[in-house]
Amino acid sequence: MNRSGKRTKRAGFSLLEVVVALVVAGVVLTGVLSAYLGCIRQARSTSVSMRELSLLHEVAAHLRTGAAAAYGTQEGELEGYPGFRWRVLWEEVSLPGLRKPVKKAHIEVRHSSGGEERPLALEVLIGPG
Secondary structure, three states, X not given: OOOOOOOOXXXXXXXXXXXXXXXXXXXXXXHHHHHHHHHHHHHHHHXXXXXXXXXXXXXXXXXXXXXXXXXXXXXXXXXXXXXXXXEEEEEEEOOOOOOOOEEEEEEXXXXXXXXXXXXXXXXXXXXXX
């Protein structure tokens, strides 16, 4: 009101408009933050999976080049990669057309993260020596 008792129109926002705008901004920011954190988790999971796959192929390459004695039918941790474990299970299999049996190696690489263990496996045939 002015001096003469008449109402004047003021420019600006009412308290209700400000509160509604803050609630809407909060909901939008919560959604954006949730999506961002989901993307970070997915990127980290993909990175771990790629590392597992790379380590799995590295163990298989060692087996193919005759370093099988280093792995045998044992399991252990991968040096330089905390939380990663490997396991090789050997089995002799006979294939049609071959007189000697071949070795089949079932290779697993596992990664423990947050109480959850995720295995990745590969089977490799190693011919008679």
